[in-house]
Amino acid sequence: MRPTATVLVYSDDSNTREQVRLATGRRPAPDVPFVEFLECATPAAVVKELDKGGIDVCVLDGEAVPMGGMGLCRQIKDEVFQCPPVLLLIGRPQDAWLATWSRADGAVTLPVDPVEFASALASLLRGKRALSA
Numbered sequence: 001m002r003p004t005a006t007v008l009v010y011s012d013d014s015n016t017r018e019q020v021r022l023a024t025g026r027r028p029a030p031d032v033p034f035v036e037f038l039e040c041a042t043p044a045a046v047v048k049e050l051d052k053g054g055i056d057v058c059v060l061d062g063e064a065v066p067m068g069g070m071g072l073c074r075q076i077k078d079e080v081f082q083c084p085p086v087l088l089l090i091g092r093p094q095d096a097w098l099a100t101w102s103r104a105d106g107a108v109t110l111p112v113d114p115v116e117f118a119s120a121l122a123s124l125l126r127g128k129r130a131l132s133a
Helices: 014-024 043-052 069-079 093-101 114-132
Strands: 004-010 034-040 057-061 086-090 106-109
Touching: 004 014, 004 043, 004 114, 014 034, 014 114, 034 043, 043 057, 043 069, 057 069, 057 114, 069 086, 069 093, 086 093, 086 114, 093 106, 106 114
Parallel strands: 004 034, 004 057, 057 086, 086 106
Antiparallel strands: none
């Protein structure tokens, strides 16, 4: 993996994208790379960025409008070759089964809890590093 990790954040809500950035900081854990964010507010922008490549982890807002992160996750898992791991932001813990249906690699609830989110993101970055080693 590169010295920095690129994390794509999809949400139509700029406050949610900001919560993700603040919860992550410059680096979610000492044993993972520093993070650079790529923010997208539309599903089309997400697909375009994934087609370019270079994304290490996607963070998708399950509550986004007009297309939620769960449906977008399922779509990109079907359509993007070697799709990066996806961390899904869900509205309530009971929605975890929907995250599983969407084939997300992890899920955390909104509003973003910084400790829970950083831990989940670091775990996905570690897994990505292990796969690319």
